[in-house]
Amino acid sequence: MPLPSYTLGVMEASAYAPEVFARGLPSSPRLRQQSEDTGEPINSVAGVASPLLSLQGIGLSFGGVVALADIDLSVLSGEIRAIIGPNGAGKSSLINVISGVYRPDRGHVRLDGISYAQVPTQRLAHLGVARTFQNLALFKGLSVLDNVASGLAYKVRSNFAGQVLGIGRSRGEQRDSRSRAEQILEFLDLSSVRDHLAGTLPYGLQKRVELARALVAEPRLLLLDEPMAGMTAGEKSEMAAFVRAARDRFATTVVLIEHDVGVVMGLSDRIAVLDYGRKIADATPDEVRNDQRVIDAYLGVASDNEDGAGI
Amino acid sequence: MTAISVDFASAPVLPKWLVPVLLLAVAYGVVPLIGSSYLFEAILLPFLALSLAGVGLNILTGYAGQVSLGSAAFMAAGAFAAYNFNLRVEGLPLIGSIFLAGIVAAAIGIVFGLPSLRLKGFYLAVSTLAAQFFVQWALTKFSWFSNNSASGVIDAPRLSISGFALDGAIGRYLFALTVVTVLTFLAHRLVSSQTGRNFIAIRDNETAARIIGIPVLKTKLLAFAISSFIIGVAGVIWAFAYLRTVEPDGFDLDRSFQILFIIIIGGLASIRGAFFGAALIVVFPLALSRLGVFLLGDLFDSGVLDMSQRIVLGALIILFLILEPDGLVALWDRVRRRLLFAWQST
Numbered sequence: 001m002p003l004p005s006y007t008l009g010v011m012e013a014s015a016y017a018p019e020v021f022a023r024g025l026p027s028s029p030r031l032r033q034q035s036e037d038t039g040e041p042i043n044s045v046a047g048v049a050s051p052l053l054s055l056q057g058i059g060l061s062f063g064g065v066v067a068l069a070d071i072d073l074s075v076l077s078g079e080i081r082a083i084i085g086p087n088g089a090g091k092s093s094l095i096n097v098i099s100g101v102y103r104p105d106r107g108h109v110r111l112d113g114i115s116y117a118q119v120p121t122q123r124l125a126h127l128g129v130a131r132t133f134q135n136l137a138l139f140k141g142l143s144v145l146d147n148v149a150s151g152l153a154y155k156v157r158s159n160f161a162g163q164v165l166g167i168g169r170s171r172g173e174q175r176d177s178r179s180r181a182e183q184i185l186e187f188l189d190l191s192s193v194r195d196h197l198a199g200t201l202p203y204g205l206q207k208r209v210e211l212a213r214a215l216v217a218e219p220r221l222l223l224l225d226e227p228m229a230g231m232t233a234g235e236k237s238e239m240a241a242f243v244r245a246a247r248d249r250f251a252t253t254v255v256l257i258e259h260d261v262g263v264v265m266g267l268s269d270r271i272a273v274l275d276y277g278r279k280i281a282d283a284t285p286d287e288v289r290n291d292q293r294v295i296d297a298y299l300g301v302a303s304d305n306e307d308g309a310g311i
Numbered sequence: 312m313t314a315i316s317v318d319f320a321s322a323p324v325l326p327k328w329l330v331p332v333l334l335l336a337v338a339y340g341v342v343p344l345i346g347s348s349y350l351f352e353a354i355l356l357p358f359l360a361l362s363l364a365g366v367g368l369n370i371l372t373g374y375a376g377q378v379s380l381g382s383a384a385f386m387a388a389g390a391f392a393a394y395n396f397n398l399r400v401e402g403l404p405l406i407g408s409i410f411l412a413g414i415v416a417a418a419i420g421i422v423f424g425l426p427s428l429r430l431k432g433f434y435l436a437v438s439t440l441a442a443q444f445f446v447q448w449a450l451t452k453f454s455w456f457s458n459n460s461a462s463g464v465i466d467a468p469r470l471s472i473s474g475f476a477l478d479g480a481i482g483r484y485l486f487a488l489t490v491v492t493v494l495t496f497l498a499h500r501l502v503s504s505q506t507g508r509n510f511i512a513i514r515d516n517e518t519a520a521r522i523i524g525i526p527v528l529k530t531k532l533l534a535f536a537i538s539s540f541i542i543g544v545a546g547v548i549w550a551f552a553y554l555r556t557v558e559p560d561g562f563d564l565d566r567s568f569q570i571l572f573i574i575i576i577g578g579l580a581s582i583r584g585a586f587f588g589a590a591l592i593v594v595f596p597l598a599l600s601r602l603g604v605f606l607l608g609d610l611f612d613s614g615v616l617d618m619s620q621r622i623v624l625g626a627l628i629i630l631f632l633i634l635e636p637d638g639l640v641a642l643w644d645r646v647r648r649r650l651l652f653a654w655q656s657t
């Protein structure tokens with residue numbers, strides 16, 4: 001990506017991020033618009049949208065606990081795909097399956113045309129997939145900048161001897177990863193904390209650093225497990241704006257787990273609803289909002305859904 | 312474009328290289344002129360060898376997060392390998408023997424690092440004990456390693472570099488100082504390189520490290536290799552420059568624990584920490600025995616000294632773990648900040 005347009009994008013995104021979010025909020029299901037105006041459904045080949053990611057018949061259990069049962073899911077290129085559901089519904093398990101942390105008992109993960117029984121975690125970054133974790137998974141002993149730069153570690157080809165002696169391709173790599181990390185920090189408005197140890201930052205900022213670490217590789221598929229958990233309303237809308245801006249800037253496809261239904265409705269193109277490991281709904285925000293089974297599932301655990309955002 | 316907030320705007324910032332360079336200037340320029348042979352033989356030589364071992368272990372345990380109780384085994388491997396290279400390879404310069412000894416220690420380190428691919432924490436520590444017992448057993452069992460010497464205790468070769476003898480106390484000190492300086496500098500470069508950051512990433516969150524594409528298995532074995540190389544060279548210095556004998560007994564489990572204590576007391580994941588910790592470990596028993604004799608006179612014999620040493624050292628380690636888990640280095644940095652601050656506000 002040429003630098004000038006990138007820098008422009010950065011300024012756009014950080015300056016107008018709140019507005020981007022505001023425009024997103026009054027439930028504008030992008031997907032429906034796309035199919036209505038027959039314009040360009042993203043990634044369509046001869047009129048048929050080919051999914052970047054699809055899950056087929058995924059089943060996973062831990063001992064007697066069924067975490068996922070016969071899950072099918074397709075994620076189109078460029079969309080923001082939300083997964084919601086009560087606690088223990090299997091959302092994180094699903095992301096763990098997609099990223100290869102868990103091996104499903106049944107089913108396949110199809111990524112970019114290749115089918116996997118277990119996605120190779122070690123090659124995930126090379127496949128263009130990045131993720132964040134529900135519980136913070138930063139490298140506490142590294143600075144914010146180094147955390148983010150480590151998101152490019154998969155590309156490093158110099159060896160330790162070259163790095164120690166500062167010879168060969170190591171210097172160029174080091175310069176390159178630093179400057180890209182710095183650009184992402186600026187994009188996410190984190191430049192002022194770049195030299196702080198990641199572990200010393202407040203929770204909300206750590207979540208954002210984790211997003212930066214995932215984004216620096218400019219992944220095609222970004223998996224976000226509750227990126228806004230534990231944030232104030234203000235922080236949440238900021239984060240939502242960043243997620244949207246990241247999608248727009250890097251043409252990244254996003255799979256998003258989030259409990260705050262208000263945020264999800266405004267941000268996502270399509271929503272899959274899990275309950276006890278089963279998918280009970282999969283539709284646009286408006287349709288999900290009025291789905292009786294979804295309402296039942298949430299009413300059943302009303303106390304867990306303190307965020308209040310009513311369906 | 313971005314406003315950079317500087318937290319310590321008031322604290323004067325010294326360039327980072329200043330303190331090490333000053334210390335080196337004193338170590339090379341002043342100490343050899345004024346030091347007594349007691350200072351070299353009893354304090355500085357063991358201090359340098361143990362510091363270097365601490366630097367090596369810190370790379371593995373402090374930075375890469377892999378606990379090891381096998382340090383003394385790698386020291387022994389280094390010492391015996393250097394002895395045998397020196398003995399059996401005609402015309403190999405001393406530096407060559409030492410380098411190859413490091414390579415041998417690194418290879419053994421990789422073998423005993425293999426369990427780290429499956430084991431973590433306590434279980435890994437126990438499995439590194441295997442290295443400790445195996446190496447010591449092999450060195451005692453096969454007399455080839457000690458050139459079939461009856462006692463198993465052999466004289467180390469005299470130190471010399473291109474015909475220039477270094478076997479006086481000062482010569483051995485300068486030799487050890489140079490080796491330690493070079494390896495410490497390289498270790499410092501390593502921990503601030505991408506590889507060093509990969510070590511820390513694996514230590515702090517292995518799953519996340521794997522997800523972002525850090526080659527976890529390779530990186531762990533690399534940590535074992537580099538760490539063992541440095542510890543192996545520390546073993547050579549211990550045997551060749553400090554003790555001037557090579558024997559398996561000095562490299563027992565106690566030594567492994569001693570090096571672990573050095574990095575815990577000095578500060579994990581800190582190159583400086585190894586030097587702080589080693590200084591304390593070396594000076595502490597000497598100070599304790601002086602104090603004991605001063606207070607108790609003849610009652611304070613070597614048995615009492617040994618016991619009181621263990622008790623006080625144990626207490627010290629517990630205190631550090633509770634009160635200052637970041638070690639002497641953190642303590643020192645705090646004191647220094649206070650002092651600088653106080654000095655500024657006068």
Ligand SMILES: Nc1ncnc2c1ncn2[C@@H]1O[C@H](COP(=O)(O)OP(=O)(O)OP(=O)(O)O)[C@@H](O)[C@H]1O
Pocket residue numbers: 062065066067085086087088089090091092093094134
């Ligand atoms: N590693 C594991 N070992 C055992 N059980 C697990 C494991 N991971 C998930 N589970 C179980 O699988 C079920 C689904 O868990 P999961 O974490 O996927 O839910 P979730 O939808 O992410 O919930 P939350 O909203 O609380 O994050 C739960 O019953 C959980 O206890």
Ligand SMILES: [Mg+2]
Pocket residue numbers: 091092093134
């Ligand atoms: Mg979860």
